[in-house]
Amino acid sequence: MSLLISDVSFSYGTRSVLRRVTWELNPGVTMLLGPNGAGKSTLLALVATRLAMTAGSISSDKLSWSAPGDLMTIRRRIGWVPQSLDVDRAMRVHDFVSYCGWLRGMSSRASAAAAGQALERVGLAARRKDRIKALSGGMQRRALIAAGIVHSPSILVLDEPTAGLDPKHRRSLNTMINDLGREGVIVLLATHLSEDAESADWIGILSGGSLVANDTPAALKAEYGSISQAYVELASDDEDAGAVPA
Template identity: 45%
Template sequence: MHDHRKGPSQMTAVSAADIAPTAYAWQIQATGLKVRVGRKRMAVDGLDLSLGTGVHGLLGPNGAGKTTLIRTLATVLRPTEGTLELLGESAGGMREHRALRRRIGYLPQEFGYYKRFTVREFVEYMAWLKEVPRADIPGAVQRAVERVGLADRADERMKALSGGMVRRAGIAQAIVNDPSILLLDEPTAGLDPAQRLRFRELLQELGTDTCVLVSTHLVEDVAAACTDVVLFAEGRSVFQGTPDELAAAGGPEHAGDSPLERGYSALLLNPQQVRGTW
């Protein structure tokens, strides 16, 4: 007998995860974070940082500690002191981060791959490592390679690609699991101007529902793609604010070819003049 008490809304299965409230205020939250590299040097030295949905630029000179911070947020390195929460979970100490890593996308400056793999095989392999459900992998891989403009090269071997294309394959593996946190370390290295433009468009799309942190030393990448900027120097944040606020910190007396570059130069020379930061 047909049960007329079941309406259309009752026929749709909804998991507890779909209706559960978000249990954290920030996707990334660090307090007094310190990370030692080697025996003595603190590459991250007392960082307070709170980042939510959007595209955040991590800007700073070479050697500032940006890569160490990104690696720590990716759970590759352990904090030496302080607290770090990712998606509401503690990321300090010796805890197993397997479940957390499923929700993180990470592109390091240098990443390894089997040269005989095709682009599709490489991204499939990374999806498997991230424990994307087997049935979902083909579709997830296709979406990822399309988003980085490699659909027409998906069945070419990695060893046959240019440096910029390898970088785009690296971005594809970082987004294949639809991460809640996306960490990109110098993602535009090797990309030509047209590819950088498409990448910025992709960042803006991803930032609508993802916490994206982009480490770079290219000020103009920040201007075009980021909703806010963290200026990082000697292991510490010396500025947090919008690109417009960064530009306003400089003047004609400071080095740079654009207002953003002049603001960048001014703040690195004199962090005490920061105004309106969060």
């Protein structure tokens, strides 16, 4: 299975944000690098079906993002992890993750069981009865990932999941995300931190709404000396004023 992004463009009014992006994503971890405002959040929102394309197509396993009849199936196959929680923080952690599973079509009993497994995986089983507001920022980020994987998605989309975390928690989250990629999940992760991309299977660099690089970490290092140097040389500081908030 692969995820095909074909000639995708997007505009907010007269402002062009994405410009004819074509990309094939396969099982494993693909990191999308780019400066703030490059269009990363907009592209992720399109893949996660939060926005509709201005032009182009996205498809996977004979399902089309442009076909209304396919959207329910697509959404049940996608795990979406935004930058921050937009829920009632008085909810208990297990209830929040279970509810997210139910929203993806699971029965109440199945989502409750899957929530326990997801929280175990992200290291939050001991905090399952705590309220979300009692968790640290890093723990809230892990709760978001648990909610994103509770229904065992085949495509996982994460927007800046390590932003603001200390190096220890960043490494821990990246290890967990890489494990999912090795299990056959198509993981698309946006970040502006080039050091996070070291362990990715593939790296894309987005600049000014265009995909300016798509290669393995080893290939980028061979050509530019390091991933961070490739980022410096290829990425501009263009602002994406219309990008959707995470």
